[in-house]
Amino acid sequence: MSGFLALEDGTIFRGETVAADGFAVGEAVFTTAMTGYQEIVTDPSFAEQLICFTATMVGNYGVAEGRSESSRPHARAVLMREARGPGWTDWLHERGIVALSGIDTRSLVLRLREAGALRGVVVAGEGSVEQAVEVARAHAPMAGRTLAPAVSTARPYVYSDAGRARVAVVDYGCKRSILRRLAGAGAAVTVFPHDVTADELRRFDGVLLSNGPGDPAPLVDEIAVVRELIGSVPILGICLGHQLLAIAAEHTTYKLPFGHRGANHPVVDRTSGRVLVTSQNHGFAVTPSEAREATHVSLYDGTVEGLDFPLEHARSVQFHPEAGPGPHDAWPIIETWVEEVAYAEAA
């Protein structure tokens, strides 16, 4: 059965449907990661997005339960040049995800790079192109959207109960890899919903602000909580968590034209001069800044990839040190943080 992607600018890409029937509305984005398709579609940061893989062969090594970054796919649709099944496509189908194969993905990427991320509709099966374009145009743009509440946990839970440091994770759409890395580094981990209060979090040795979807700017209450926390408990922000910390610390964020999504993005650590090859997935970024606290910078566009407020024991990174998928170069960021938190607690 055929299907198509209709973009808000009227561009149409046709393909074969390889998973669920129906249609999906969202923001069309692309990722350049060559591995980790299952991790990507289950990453809550991809909520309300239509993901295009630039890697052409997707699904080669099937699926495995342990690879999911959350309990379900969050991407609305998957666009591929060449899907390989049946493991992968059946898995998508069972989870109701619309997916197309045979898409001219490179042309789609070049279009998104030029026009910026565009809203779109993926239709699996027959449908009116004009109607699809209309629906895409009617869909709310990503800028200004608060999506974290919808993907955050409803109530707190304990992920791992023993460890040398007690860490609270604020779940704005947290990836399992973050929890795994924290626990692996020796932290006892408790996960809280996005609207947890500062008082509750302060009881812990450290607070990790997780990744998550959508625009950070409208998350006013969450930012207020972060502001309260600064200086009272060690903080590590990742991705959306980084952006919230940035806003709380008087930096600004903005919507990137088409985002950074992939597993090969170079980030320079200004203090050491070292370059980290990082896993990235963000559509918003912290405005380039010469401020001292801006420790990490994207070598692609100069956006702030890391912040450090040593006196307040607060730091954050825009990229994904937990990987999943992507390189492990930045694993030590989480490990070092847990170490420091544990050390401060012991002292």
Place this chain on the structure above:
Amino acid sequence: MPRRHDLESICLIGSGPIVIGQACEFDYAGCQALKVLREDGFRTIVVNSNPATIMTDPGFADRTYLEPLDLEGVTDVLARERPGALLPTMGGQTALNLARELAEAGVLADLGVELIGAPLDVIRRAEDRQLFRTAVRGCGLQVPVSRIVTTLEELGGVSLPAVVRPAFTLGGHGGGFVETVETLHQQVERGIAESPIDQVLVEESVRGWDEFELEVVRDRKDNVVIVCSIENIDPMGVHTGDSVTVAPQMTLSDHAYQELRDAAAAVIRAVGVECGGSNIQFARERETGELRVIEMNPRVSRSSALASKATGYPIAKVAAKLAVGYSLDEIPNDLTGTTPASFEPTLDYVVVKFPRFAFEKFPGADTTLGTQMKSVGEAMGIGRTFVEAFRKAQRSRELDGRETWALDESAHPWFQGELARELDVGGLDDLVADDFLRLKREGWSDAEIGARSAATEDDVRARRRSCGVRPVYRRVDSCAGEVEAASTYYYSTWGEADEAPPRGNAPRVVILGSGPNRIGQGIEFDYCCVHAAQSFRALGYEAVMVNCNPETVSTDYDTSDRLYFEPLGLEEVLAICERERPDGVAIQFGGQTPLKLARGLETAGFRIMGTPFDAVDLAEDRERFGALLARLGIRCPEWGIAGNASEARAIATRIGFPVLIRPSYVLGGRAMRVCYSVDDLGAVDRPVLIDRFVESAIEIDVDAVSDGRDTFIGAVMQHVEEAGVHSGDSACVLPAPSLSAAEDAEIRSIVETLAPALGVVGLLNVQFAISEDAVYVLEANPRASRTVPFASKATGVNLVQAACRVMAGERVSKLGLAEGQSLEHVSVKAAVLPFARFPGADPVLGPEMRATGEVMASAADLPTAFAKAERAAGRPLPIAGTAFLSVRDADKRAVVDVASKLAALGFKLLATAGTAETLETAGLEVERVRKVTESGAGPSVVDLIRRGRCNLVVNTPHGSGARTDGYLIREAALVARVPCITTLSGAAAAVHAIANARNEGSLSLQERIERETRAA
């Protein structure tokens, strides 16, 4: 960290002649390195014995030395030039081994030369098995359980199956997979003999495990990037050079891939490569995920060349910059211009590499693939899907015969699944646009579809086009479209949008490359293509390159204005020409490959630039060529064309034996034989050419450039071996030493007559045989020949450039070339043969070309140049010791002269009965030894050679009949690395050189050309 300012000049070592396991990828690497070092203001010095390389062009370095790549040769250059540093990571294993030798001999310390890129301790840690094992284990990884062995006594308790790997050999040479105690002992003995440090590793076999390679780059700040992952479709057990490989890896999950990535970073750090690239190989058990680090090359490699072409990330260029102090974030990514080299390329396409074998050249050789590399070249295909890339690579090999490749049963099931789908077409008329799109996206060619639907390739193409199905072109940009790139590196695919079609009004020329390296068509033609691109660009043309060989300089995206990495088939080339609308297509530089396309291109209305196809046909079609020669009054050996055995007998009898038999349109003497009697003629199932074989003739090669009226004779070269040995296998001397003034004049006059008569506009190569004062034309090739690079370097005249100017419309007379210049130096080109790779094949020279590469040496006189060339070819001539002689009856008279000269030089003579008798009769003192097949007491000649009791072997094969004894002698010499000369003319030249070679210091190409020019 910016460029180092404490260094002023840097010496780079090349990889020498093309051999199996070490091909033009190191010319590509060396060229890139020289280019960036010069841009950075370093004075550059290059040493490489291979004249067919671009890196040894006088314009590529400040000083170029075509000197033997041995301790003596390089020491001499270093002493003369006193560079601040030596960069050994661009010249393969040859350069790395030499650097180690130079360091260990104290040469570098004495001369104050710093080793950059890979310091001595790094080379040792990567190359010495024990040190490597310790380093790998130190970072928590495993190597296969193994043991280092220097004698057979140390083999007790080794578990089988096992792999034997000799230390410090090319492409795993001398190693192998063994399952029994007996084969273990044999292989270890051979391995110890092959290893320059008499050491082999016997290790746990991981045969059948999946095999991966990672290309890693690291800088002084400890930044590490993985440029590319490569998966071998043939699992462990087959040398990676012989495997079909794919990039990026296809079967690993992110978790498994990142584990490899971490391991690669850990290994490069543990071994200590601080500023450069490395290739690290892994074996991975498919089910358990167990990992073994197999090996690491702390230098650029064949795989890094492949990775560079696969990703657009120029590893050698980056590695050279790292070696002189830069860090990765300071080096820009060429393709994007805006992002740094400290990122990891991401691919939105798939790349497949296919090896190209040449077993047909080595009858009797074992064709089983194992841990020792046997392929002579490779082709790469790029497609949006795996199968598309796979089939493009597969057909890019241009096989002469039948397909012999089959997917190994132990290959990963994913590959089995992808390749399971057969080509399924009904009648051509039933195919509609969607069918064509599907077939094309699966990588099938028009010819393949035609073969399955009882239609011709042309019919399929016409039908496909009428359905509106045409290829589109995509850019290789290293970033999957994420960053805007101005890349001019393209591949084709189907059913998508076309990207960045050519614009502008500059005249345009499409240059067709030579495809995968093979015996008879190698780097020499790539040299010509690269020069053609440079020359046309200098003339104001846009040069568009088409080629599919990832090892080459021609497929560097910098070489041309646009690069199409595509199979050199008519389908692909026509499509490119339709897109480019060139003013002309240059077919005369890429060997035989473009000639096969010429007719189709002309038919489609594209202009062949320079010599038209009809001239090629006129020269290749023996009837037409014979008639032309007759009309011009030029002598050629008597000949005839036979369609069957009885005709062959009749013709051979008419013209008289011996005769030379061959099919037409061949390069490299494919299937060419000398027949001495009717019995030798054998079966004839397709038309063959039969020529009278001019015996004991001097063979002459001429390279010339003509504008269709006037002709410039670039070089007149004489072969050392007599006619009957393929010109590509024969040593060659410039200027020709044995020509009389009259013969020289006659040869020149024939070429000057022939060139316009054929219609040559561009390059022409003519081969002559001179016998009893008569000059015969053997053949004419209206295209670039194998000797063009050698001739250009020996004379200092860039023949390809001259040809391009003529093709663009200039007159030869206006090129300012000095005709008939007398040279101050003698240059010798010597062939390098791969016999040691093909046990079972007779290592004897004949009309079928088997050389993989060549070396060049120049000196003030012939013996000195010849001795140096032999040294450069890895066969240094002995100056004393024992010489063994055994020649066929026809050579008995002439052998006396060779033997007496050897005796006069103090050599002790050994000979088998027949030859001994001849020598004794001539009054020489000879010790008789028995042949293997003769019974008797005492050691046989083969025993003596094996025991190292001979320093020189002269053994000429009989024209016909059993070759058993001769074969055993030659094979023993090969294994014992004793120079073995199989022609009497070769022996005479060798003895002359032994007697008269002088010690002569090195001289750079630039200085030599300057002297020649001054002399002229």
